[in-house]
Structures are given as C-alpha cells and as structure tokens.
C-alpha cells in the first residue's frame with residue numbers, strides 16, 4: 001500500500017456494524033436510520049429508473065438536483081446561488097474528499113474540530129495536509145474561540161468545520177460562528193463546513209456559516225440527502241459556494257467518480273423541493289427518541305451529554321467504572337448484546353476522548369427500548 005494510507009485503517013463504523021451482525025447485537029453504533037425516506041421520493045427514483053435515467057448524468061449534477069439545491073439554499077437561508085456554484089457528489093464523503101484534495105497542498109495545515117468525523121483525518125492525510133485539532137471539551141462541547149485562534153499558523157490553509165457536530169451533537173451558535181468568521185477573515189482562510197445534519201436540530205435552528213457577513217466568498221458548504229431524507233445508502237451529496245471553491249471539488253470529482261447516481265439525483269430533487277415536512281417531522285421524532293435514550297442511559301448511571309442536534313448522544317463511561325471506552329464497547333456485545341462507538345477514535349488527545357462512547361438514536365423506538373432493556 002502507498003504511504004498515504006499509513007495508519008488510516010478501516011472506518012470504525014464498518015468495524016462496529018460487522019460486530020453487531022456477528023453478535024446479533026442491537027446496533028446503536030453506525031448512524032443510519034432503520035426507516036426509509038419520503039415514499040414520493042422513493043417513487044421518483046423508481047420512475048427515473050424506469051424512465052431511462054440510467055446513463056451518465058452531467059458530471060457536475062443533473063439540472064433538477066442543482067436547481068433544487070439552489071432553491072433550498074434560497075428558501076431556508078436566503079443564499080442566492082447559480083448552477084456554477086453547486087456540484088453534486090457521491091455523498092458528502094466525496095465532497096469532503098474533493099474539498100481536501102482540491103484545496104490542500106502537501107504541508108498545508110487544516111484546522112479541524114476534535115472529536116472529528118473519521119473521513120476528515122483520512123482525507124487530510126491523503127492530501128498531504130497536517131491536521132490541527134481544536135477540541136470541543138466535555139461537558140458541553142462548546143468551541144473555544146481562543147483555542148481556535150491559537151491553532152492558526154502561517155501554514156494554515158483552511159478551517160474544516162462541522163455543525164451540527166458529529167459525534168457531540170453540538171450546534172454552533174451564531175456567536176461562535178461569528179468568532180470563526182472573524183478568524184477566517186483576519187487570516188484570509190477558506191472554511192469548509194460540513195452541514196449534513198442541517199435539518200436535524202432540537203433547540204435552535206442551524207445557522208450556515210455562509211450566511212454571515214463576508215463569509216460566502218470564502219466558504220464551501222457541504223450537505224447530503226442521506227441524513228435529511230433518511231437515505232444514507234443513496235450517497236447523494238453536494239457542495240455549494242463561490243465558483244472558485246466549487247470548481248476545486250469538481251476538479252477532483254471529475255477523476256474520482258466523474259458523475260454520481262443518475263436516477264437518484266432527480267429523486268433527491270423531489271425530496272428537496274416538495275418534502276420539507278419530512279425532515280421537520282424527522283427532527284421532532286428524533287428529539288423524542290433523544291430523550292428516551294438519554295434518560296435511559298442516565299438511569300443506568302452513565303453521565304450523558306444531551307445533544308442539540310444530529311442523531312448521536314455522547315456518554316462518559318468512567319462514571320460506570322470503565323476508564324476506556326474502547327474496552328467498554330468491546331465488552332458490550334457479549335455482555336449486553338448492544339453495539340456503540342468508542343469516541344476515542346475521533347480524538348488525537350486521548351485524555352479528552354478515552355472515556356467517551358457515542359450512541360445513535362436514529363432507530364425505531366422499539367429498537368432503542370430493546371437496547372436499553374438489554375443494557376439494564
């Protein structure tokens with residue numbers, strides 16, 4: 001293997017889902033819903049398949065999807081885009097890969113929130129970049145703007161943001177985002193912001209960084225249909241922003257996949273254009289499930305950090321007598337028949353993450369109850 005793969009390994013999500021299948025465990029690890037997205041959207045995909053949408057679509061996306069993303073950004077956030085300012089990707093994952101390979105040169109530093117989504121680490125490394133984590137610290141996992149400012153050096157190329165944040169569930173406030181914007185403007189940095197959980201918030205609505213004064217021209221925003229419409233397996237995502245940043249993603253995407261799922265893109269356009277009600281109901285449903293899982297885990301004696309968004313909750317298992325979340329998660333399938341994710345794999349600073357464990361609540365209520373029952 002090439003050195004660019006050194007130490008990256010396989011994703012924890014595949015590892016833990018395989019463990020869940022092998023042990024017959026309730027899978028509260030990998031974040032995928034166990035109910036499908038809006039049926040009209042699924043029907044639209046079937047119609048597209050039957051209607052001959054089965055050859056290469058335009059590399060930068062089908063016109064329906066590009067226009068639906070444009071309309072979505074306008075309607076929800078007041079952002080005005082044209083078709084050169086959006087590119088469709090194979091999930092947010094390809095947009096992240098495109099952004100890092102297309103914008104980072106070897107030796108460039110990338111400031112990233114820790115705990116981080118695992119693909120960020122892999123792609124920063126493959127781009128030859130150097131990650132500079134800024135830690136969101138328990139118990140409330142807020143962004144410390146002084147630590148952010150201190151992480152910037154003359155080699156910093158971009159800030160890689162994620163809000164709502166996986167795995168902590170933190171939703172960055174407008175004040176925190178203003179702080180990020182001030183740092184980015186002062187040092188003339190690009191910000192790549194992963195907003196795949198934009199519609200899955202429980203307290204305050206999500207604020208896109210690109211809507212802040214002076215930020216549109218330096219912000220690349222990434223999202224995906226996977227979370228918004230409960231179709232994680234469709235792998236339809238997109239990146240939007242000023243043309244020079246979108247072009248960098250497109251320049252990479254051209255050679256990674258060239259184009260993405262022809263029949264799925266028009267179907268996602270139907271979701272975006274006609275089914276806001278789906279993700280509004282999904283967020284309300286997840287909020288109730290969050291409370292069931294958080295209350296249940298707290299009753300078991302775990303310290304629970306209740307999230308304001310996403311579909312993950314972080315617990316501290318040291319209150320349970322486990323110093324190491326990996327050991328806890330390794331013992332859990334056998335002892336209880338449940339799978340969860342050891343958050344330490346999302347940290348450089350093991351002292352911060354060693355004792356943390358992430359649980360997913362994007363599951364049917366009876367599955368969550370079954371998981372809690374087994375844990376009890």
Ligand code: PMP
Pocket residue numbers: 090091092093094117162166194196223224225226232235236237
């Ligand atoms: N970013 C974050 C923060 C995620 O949680 C996920 C979920 N898998 C992704 C990106 C990847 O999204 P996709 O499945 O659309 O590639």
Ligand code: GLN
Pocket residue numbers: 011013014029030031032166
């Ligand atoms: N985003 C999902 C999670 O955090 C998993 C995605 C994946 O398996 N790569 O659980």
